Structures are given as C-alpha cells and as structure tokens.
Amino acid sequence: MRVEVARDLGKADLAREVAEMETRHGSFDGLRQRVFVERCADPRAVDDYVLWKALRDEGGGLEDRTVFDTPEVFRTLTPRRVEMLEFLRHAEVASIQDLAAKLRRDYKNTYDDLAALKAWGLVAVLREGKNQRPVSHVTSLRVSWEK
Amino acid sequence: MTRVVRQLIWVRRDEVLDATEAYEGARRAFYGYTYRTLQSGSWLPAIRWDSWEGQDHVDRYDESGQLKDRLPWRDRPLADVLKLVKTFRRNLLTMDLSEL
Numbered sequence: 001m002r003v004e005v006a007r008d009l010g011k012a013d014l015a016r017e018v019a020e021m022e023t024r025h026g027s028f029d030g031l032r033q034r035v036f037v038e039r040c041a042d043p044r045a046v047d048d049y050v051l052w053k054a055l056r057d058e059g060g061g062l063e064d065r066t067v068f069d070t071p072e073v074f075r076t077l078t079p080r081r082v083e084m085l086e087f088l089r090h091a092e093v094a095s096i097q098d099l100a101a102k103l104r105r106d107y108k109n110t111y112d113d114l115a116a117l118k119a120w121g122l123v124a125v126l127r128e129g130k131n132q133r134p135v136s137h138v139t140s141l142r143v144s145w146e147k
Numbered sequence: 148m149t150r151v152v153r154q155l156i157w158v159r160r161d162e163v164l165d166a167t168e169a170y171e172g173a174r175r176a177f178y179g180y181t182y183r184t185l186q187s188g189s190w191l192p193a194i195r196w197d198s199w200e201g202q203d204h205v206d207r208y209d210e211s212g213q214l215k216d217r218l219p220w221r222d223r224p225l226a227d228v229l230k231l232v233k234t235f236r237r238n239l240l241t242m243d244l245s246e247l
Binding site for chain 2: 040
C-alpha cells in the first residue's frame with residue numbers, strides 16, 4: 001500500500017525555498033564552495049546546491065512529492081485532521097488562532113492536530129513576525145495498492 | 148533547463164528515504180538518495196547513494212551523522228534503492244553495500 005502526496009508549488013513557494021536555503025547556507029556561492037570542498041559530508045548541502053542551482057537557471061523547476069510506504073500515517077490522518085488539510089488547501093489563514101476560529105475548534109486541539117500533521121511533513125507552520133501561519137503541503141493525496 | 152524532483156519517502160515513522168533527482172530533459176543528470184533515521188529528535192543521515200560530480204558512490208555515516216566511509220556504487224534507480232532500504236533498513240549499516 002502506498003499513499004502519494006503531491007504538492008503544487010507556485011512562485012511564492014519557490015521563493016520561500018530559496019529564502020530557507022539562504023538562511024541555512026548564507027549565499028549560493030558560499031554553498032557551492034562548501035559542497036565542492038566537503039562533497040557529501042553534509043548530504044543536505046549537496047541536495048540544496050542542486051536545487052538552488054536549478055532554480056537560479058531560467059526555466060528550472062521543482063516537483064515535490066511525499067510518499068508514505070507505511071500505513072502508520074493513517075493513525076495521524078483522522079477525519080478531523082483530513083478536514084483541516086482540505087481547509088488549508090483552499091483557504092489562507094493568518095495564524096493558528098485564525099485557523100481555529102474558522103474551523104470552530106479550540107486553539108489547543110488545533111495546535112495539537114497541526115503538530116501531528118507537521119511531524120509527517122503534511123503541513124508547515126511559517127513564522128511571520130509574531131504569528132505562526134499554517135500552510136498545507138498537500139495538493140492531492142492518492143492511495144494505491146500495487147502488486 | 149533543469150527540473151528537480153524531490154521525494155520524501157516514509158518507510159517508517161522514524162525512517163525516511165530522502166530522494167533528490169535533477170533531470171535535463173529526460174536524462175537523470177544527478178541523484179542523491181539519503182536514508183535518514185530519527186535519533187533523539189534529529190533526522191540524521193545513515194546511508195547516502197549519489198552521483199555527485201558524476202561518480203556513483205555510497206556513503207555511510209556514524210551514529211552522530213558524521214561521514215564514516217565511502218564505497219564505489221553501480222548506478223541503480225530509486226525503486227531499487229527503496230527496495231534495499233525497506234528490506235534491510237538499519238542492517239544496511241553493517242552490510243557490504245558494494246555487493247548490493
């Protein structure tokens with residue numbers, strides 16, 4: 001059994017990827033120097049360099065997928081959390097509090113549900129000033145059984 | 148024009164195969180497949196297969212995520228690497244990977 005999650009990435013998402021790499025590595029040139037010296041001592045640095053180089057090139061792009069090859073994820077995908085994922089797919093919220101209000105749930109349960117989804121990479125919580133803004137990483141979710 | 152395909156494949160709740168591939172047209176120009184495990188709240192690399200600078204190789208990391216050794220490797224597709232990870236999991240750390 002396999003659960004495949006696809007995520008559509010817009011310009012804002014790609015800009016955020018680059019901003020996160022700048023935070024991790026400082027600059028593209030600094031990262032390039034580091035990976036050519038250290039090579040695979042830090043696997044994430046190599047992968048970031050490949051991605052950053054592609055995004056700098058005209059026409060370069062990123063496809064982002066998550067695959068669950070374990071049914072353990074279904075313990076997290078309760079009906080309430082699936083509803084939350086669907087809501088975040090179609091609506092922007094300003095903060096966790098805003099999400100809780102729009103879903104008519106209390107803050108603590110909303111926070112706990114987000115934490116559970118975040119542990120599997122299904123949502124991210126972006127820090128924007130004092131706010132923590134939840135965003136979905138799920139455009140589509142497909143369950144399949146393969147031979 | 149380079150297209151990067153990034154896949155995070157969850158093998159278990161505390162084990163993932165983190166795959167990055169770069170394509171130029173239909174040609175896979177680069178691959179990096181990192182088997183990571185969750186240790187004390189941090190995702191650490193355990194084994195990595197990649198083609199950095201055109202050299203297919205497999206790296207192993209110690210318990211703290213530091214590079215331990217490097218062996219030559221024969222280019223294999225992601226599905227084969229995933230099968231190895233799902234079959235042997237943490238036992239891969241003590242196996243002769245060049246033979247797999």
